[in-house]
Amino acid sequence: MKKVLVSDDSLIVARKLERIIGESGDFVFVGHAKDGAEAIKMNHAHNPDIICLDMNMPGMDGLTALRSLGVLDKEVKVVMVSSLGSAEGRFEEALKLGALHIISKPFTADDVLRVLRQL
C-alpha cells in the first residue's frame, strides 16, 4: 500500500484526510505535519510515496516546502490541498514547482481518492 503523509495546520483537515486515507484500502496514513518544515523532516523519517500539502500554513508555507522537497526528494509525489488552490498565481506556481494535482477545499472522500489513485 502507498504511504501518505499529510501536512496541514488544521487539525480537523488532517483528521478528515487520515480517515479517508485509512478507510481507502489502498493507502496508509503515516503521519501529520503541522507546517512545511515539519513536512520536510517527516518526509525524511517516513519516506512516504505521496504528500498531501496545504498551501497556506503559518511558519513554512506549502509552496516553500514544495520547492525544498523538489530539491531534496525527486521521488515523492506531492498533491496540494487548499482553499487557495484556485487562485491563479498559486495554481500555476504549484504546478511549476512540481505539484501533480491540486485538490480544492472543501473536498469529499471521492475528490481525494480519485486524485490519489491517478498518481
Add this chain to the structure above:
Amino acid sequence: MAVKLFGQFLLDQGLVTREDLLLAISLQEQRSPRLGDLSLAAAHLDEVKGRGRLTLRDLAVAIEHLQRADVSGALGMAFPAQLTLGDLLTDLEIMTRNQLNAVISNHSTRYLDLGQALVVVGAISDDQLRASRQEFNRDQARYTAERVALPFDIVNRPGWEVAAGLTRQMIFEVFNRPSSPCTCREITSADANFMMAAMDLSGDLEGRYIISVSQKLQQAVARVMLEGEQLEGDAEELLEDAVKEFLNVVCGNLVAKYSQLGKVVNISPPVTLTTGNDGLRIPEGHVGLSFPVELGDNERMELILLVKCAAEKSTKT
C-alpha cells in the same frame, strides 16, 4: 464542490495532464507583452507620491495584473483621483498615447487564454475546448454570486456585495442547505457569542471577516467538516479548529472567485477572537455589517463584515 480555475477543472476531469498545462502556461507567458517600462514608473514613484495620487500598493497591484497578462485590466484600473495606470505611463512620458494604444491592440491580437493555448500545444481540440467550457460554466454557475445589497457608504461597495453573496452561498453549500433570503443591518457592536473566528482581507478587498457561532453550531460545523464523524474526549481543540477551518474554506473560495474576476485578494490565517461579555465593538473608521444566516433547527450563524468607511464618511465621523 469549490470555485475552480478552468485549468484545474480540466485537470480534475482528466482531459489534460499537468504537463499539458505547463506547456500551455509556458506558451501564454511567451505571448504576454513585456512592459519593462514599468520599472521606470517605479523610479518615478516618489515624484508621483509627492502629487498624492498613487501609492506603492496601487502600483504593486497594477504590476500584479500585468504579470498575469491582464493588460487591459491593469491599464483600466481606477486609482485614487481617477488616475489610471495608462494615465500614469503617459503622464510620466514613459509611453505616448499612441504607444499605449499599440500595446493594448497588440495584446488583444496576440494574447492566448489557457484554453486557446491548450489547443495550440495539441492537448485538446477546438471541439473539446468548446464542450469543456460549457461544462465548466455549468459547474461554476452556482458560484455566480447573487449580490446582497449593501445600502451603506463603504469602500468598494460592489465588491463587498459580491463577497457577501458568495460567502452566504458557500455557507449553504458546506451545510448542504438551500439558500434563503438575507437581510443585512449596520451594527455598532456585535453581541457576545460562544465563539468568534476572524480572517483579515487585503488587496482588492480590505476588511475583516468574522463568523460568530453558538456552542451547538460550533459542534454542527465540526460534524459538517468531518462528514458526520463523532468527536470524543480531545474535542475542544478540534471544535475550535473546525470553525476556523470553515472560515478558511469560505474565504479561500472567495479569493479564488476574485481571482477568476481578475482581482487580487490576500487572506491572513484565521484566528479566534476573545470578546468577553460585552461583545465586539466596531473599530473607528469602519462600518460593521451583520448578516444572519438561518441554517434550520433554530440555528443561526452570524456573518459580520468590518469594512472601511468611504473617505467622505470617515472624515465626517
